[in-house]
Structures are given as structure tokens and as C-alpha cells.
Amino acid sequence: MNLQMKWTAACVGLLLALPAAAEVVRKDFSVRSEDGLSIFVRELRDTAAPADRGPMLMVHGGRSGVLASWDVDAPGSSAAEEIAKAGHRVYLMDVRGFGRSAFPREMRDAPEALAGPVAVRSNEAVRDIAAVVDEIRRRHPGEARLAAIGWATGSQWLGHYASLHPEKLSHLVYYNAAYGGPAGGWALQAEFGDPQRPAELDRARHGAYRLATADNLVGRWRSEGVDAAFLARYVQLSMEGDASAGARQPPSFRFPSGPTADTLKLVNGRQLFDASFIRAHVLILRSERDFWSRPVDVATLREHLTSAASVTAVELRGASHYAHLQPGAERARFLAAVLAFTAPRRPSSGAP
Template sequence: MFKLPVLAVLLAFLFSCNTASAQSNYTVTDFFVPNGTLQLQVRKVVETTYSSRRKLPLLLIHGGIGATTAFDLDVEDASFAKALALGGFTVYVMNIRGWERSTAPAYDLADTSLVAGSCQEAAADIDAVVNYVLQGNPSGKINLFGWAAGGHWAAYYTSQHNNRVANLVVLNSLYGVKAPWYFSDAFADTTDPTKFSSSIAPYRQSTEQAVAETWKANTPPADSASVAADSAMVTAFAKSAVSFNEEHLLKTPGGFRKESFYMANGRKYWDAKDITVPTLIIRGDKDQWSRSVDADTFFNELIAAPNKKKVTIANGGHFVFLDINGNGRRKLLIAINNFVKKGL
């Protein structure tokens, strides 16, 4: 006789949870953090409906696409930052120098040896933002999430500043392993495949159409409920990526391409053994930027991390954090929440 009332209560609870999620409110604050003469663009996203929750600070670091485009896309339910904020994080989204509205130094673009936006420069920018977020708390720590080149930068930073990082999470990132790489031919010198092509400009410039094609080339085919089939998402993503200058081009320092090329050929800019914080390595099995050997080797060489975990997302592509129609983003969010909050 108790089955119906219990079921009714359960359904009411589930409905209220779903309604609360759908009606969640967020405070979004944009500001700049100085790093010497540079100004670094930062966005803070906080979910305010459940204000009594303990909110852990989480800094998101982009890859080859700027941070607000990648992590806070203005499409319904697409914001990865808001999804993380709903899970109980105070989310900070930053742009490394030269991305979106972050300023850049006056690089000598005629210098073919230039690494514009190197991992050392990126780490200095991350440090400036971390210090800003943790100001007034000298013993405070932040959680870091880095995607693709951002994972490379976040890991490099962590290897130098373990005392400032609570947990490190990397997604679809390279490690210094010599192995076949999808982009090797595109980046290699035609006369010497072991060297980065000197004909590639220190700055990358891409049109809106090229950005859209990059999405399509790095997203699994829509043979299931895949975000690749959502043309509105692709269009918004490409338009956002090129919206930060009058030329309507995605203009970014290209040093990450040079470093990635040499990482894929076995060079280590940082060593996993120097990371002493809990580390979560995530890779979509359809990602073309990273390779399974990167995740495996990174994991195996994390000999000093007190907790480490490796997760593979089935049918996950390069932009898995925007996979809102499939299960990719859901699996990513669960992995981050379980590891950072529960150590699982």
C-alpha cells in the first residue's frame, strides 16, 4: 500500500531537481588580470541558485581556440563553464596572451626561430591569474583544467608550482613521446621531417570557414546523437572564434603548434615525474590531436602523484566538452567531479 506514495514523492523530487537545474542562475563577471605590461582576459562563472554550496575554484585553460569560445559558448546549454559551475565549482576561464581579448607582446614576426606564446610564457600568464584568484590566501590552491595545448601549459605550470595546484586535469593533450601524429606532415619541413616548417608563420590566422572546417575535421561522424550534426553549434562556434578583431580572423600566437610538433617527436618540455599533485588524464578515443600513447605514458610516469587516474571517453572527439547531444560531455563532467571532489 506504500508503493504509490513513495513513487509520487520520488517523482516529485526528481522533477524538482530537473526544474532547479533548468532554472539555475549564474553570475558572469569579466575582468582583466595584469601580467607586467600584458592584460589577461578572465571570466568568472558562479552558479547562484545553490549559493550555500561549498564552491571549489577551477581554472579552465584553452587550447588552440580561445577560452570563452571553447568554454562559455553563447548557445543554449552549450557552456562548459556553466555546467561545471552547476556542479559546485567557482569557474575561472582565462585566455593566454594573444588569445581573444588578452593582449600580447610585440613579437618579432620575422624571426623564424620564434616560439610565440611558449609554454614558459603561458605558465607565467597562468601564474598571474592563479595569484589573483588566490590573493589573500598564501596557502591556497586552485584546481586546473587544461585542454589540448592548454593541458600542456597546465602540466608545465604544475611541474613548476605544485604548491599552488590542488588537482590537475588534462584533456586531449600531448606528452613528449615519439610516435606517429596526425598533424606531422602539415607542420614538418618538407626537406627535413624532424624539423618544424620554417614557412609556417609565428602567428596563426584562420577564417570563420576554416574554423568550422577544423571543428568538422576533429569531431567524430554523426553516426549517433553527436554534436557534429548540430550546424547551429558549429556556426556559433566559428563566429565566436573570429569575433575578437576587425579582420574577423582567428589570430593567435602559433608557438603551441611548434611545441606540439616537437612533443609528438619525443621532446619533453616538462616531465610527469615532477608533478606531485593528484592528476586526472582524460582522452576522447576519436581525438586526432592527442594519441593514446600520450595518455598511457603520462600516466605511467606520474610516479610522484598521490592520486592518478586515466579515463577514455568512447567516441569522444577533440571538442568533447561541447558534445551536448551525445554522452561525451556528461562523462567528462562526471569524471572531473568524481576525481576533484571525491578522489575517485
């Protein structure tokens, strides 16, 4: 074998010895909810993740769907991608009426039709979550772990689900979400609440669903110098689930009013669920500058979690409601808190 052939063989051998490059694989599928609606799910996995942290379900908030909420892949990586790289098999889902999931009947009428019911209340979201959790568990037979995180109302839905199905989740991250406690102190009360009945949505101004334009989504961020590629991708992912978005001028997408109607109850002395039924490990994660949740929501939830396997409360100092969205210092602290919480737990020294 001549020198050139020896050199070539050595290089090939070295390449074969190197670990495979990490690749985040995305696969989309759908499941059927109990009442027949098609629910969109995206799976993310890293083919070279350094650990196996088990599956994690991620749910959006009350306006944009799950891809805009957790998987904005420009610039750089998304929060969901970083969690997959850490070793979770990530499942992203759209509740009915959001993103790529089917729209319920209440969202097919004109938005100003006020007589009908508000679209997508918490009990309906729980129905969709139940269908997705059952599918995740089917795909991971024998796996005891299943973590879940929602953004704002997404966590409210997951908390409601966990109170009804306490055996299904091992870890719950309750992120920037309302829960209950003394009435008042909600920054959005005047915008959404009925002046005569504070715990009710003002139906004179808000229909079964609402519309959001690009300016509604990112107008403020443009003036703050947020990366233009991120803004464009965020708007695109928010709009794409609504086939009628381009038919309106300016383009806008539909999203249900139910999450806001439910939150008005939570911040005005009414509860949707009792957290004492939850048995998972719970991380209550709140941004210091959040406008959706209140400090009293954290205190009340922590007090009510009497059956939880463990309860941890973390405040992201100086962070906003959007801490997880873009790469940077706020998201780094968000990811550190979540991944520390879902890391494999060592048995206590007193364990047999």
C-alpha cells in the first residue's frame, strides 16, 4: 500500500470513529380527540442526544399555535429543539381551534356573532390533551416518565388535565400561568372583563373568537429591534394554520376566546380545577415581568399542591412573558430551570 492509500485509509478510519453528528428530526401526525376533531402533533427527537430524559409534551398559549409558541426555528434553534437536544422526545400539540388542528363549529361563524358559546373552553382543551397523552404513552410502552409544559393558558389546561388524570404525568412545568387566589390585580382585566361582571368575558366587545394581524403579533417588537428573521417566521407560523388568513385585509388568523374567558374566572376568585389532585412533580416557573400570571397565582397554587410528588417555584428575574421564544440570556435561564427540573432524580440517602 503506497503512502497516499495509507493516508486515505487513515482518514476514513478516523471519520468512522467519530460520533454521528446530531440531527433534530421533525415528524408531523394527527390524533382524533374523543369527539372526533383532528389534533395536530409534531414529534422532535435528536438522533445523537447525550441522554434519555423521556417524552415531553409542549402546549401553546392562548393566541398563536404550538409551532409559533415553541418551534420558531429562525434565527438559530427553537426552545423545543434545545429541549430535544438535551434528551427529551418532544411532542408539540395544537389544541382545537389553534394552529394546524381542526377548528370547532363556534369558529366558523362571523366573529361578531355574540349569541353562540365562546370557542374552546378548558374542558375541551383537556379532551384534546387526553387524546395526545394516550398516543404518547402508546408510543412509549412501559415508560413511567412524561413531562409536560404549557405557555400561560397551555399550563392552565395541563393543570386541569393533571387534576383529572393524576397518574398520567410525572412532571408538570406550570409556566407564566394563572391559577387562582384573591380577585384582582390582573393587568388585562379592563381589556377583556365585563365591567358589570368581572369574572365574565365582555361579550359586547369579544366574540366566540378573535382575529390577530401581524401588527397585533409583532408591532411592538419591531420598534424594539427584535431580529427581523425571527419576526417574519413567528408571523408565518402563527398565520399558516388558518386557511382563511389571506382572505382578510390585512391578513389575520382566528384564535378562540375561551382561554381568556377561563382566565378571567381564575383571576376573579373562581377556580377551574383543584390542584390538590395533582400528583406529579411540579415546577411553578414565572417570569418576573409577566403580565398574564400574578404572584398570588404562584402562592395559591403552591399552597394547593398538597398531593404533588414535589413542588419547586422559580422566578426568572427580569424576564418577560416571552422568555422562552428567542435565543438569548432569558431563554438560557428558562431552559436551565426546565432541564434541571426534568433531570433524572437520584434516590435520597434515606431510601432503602
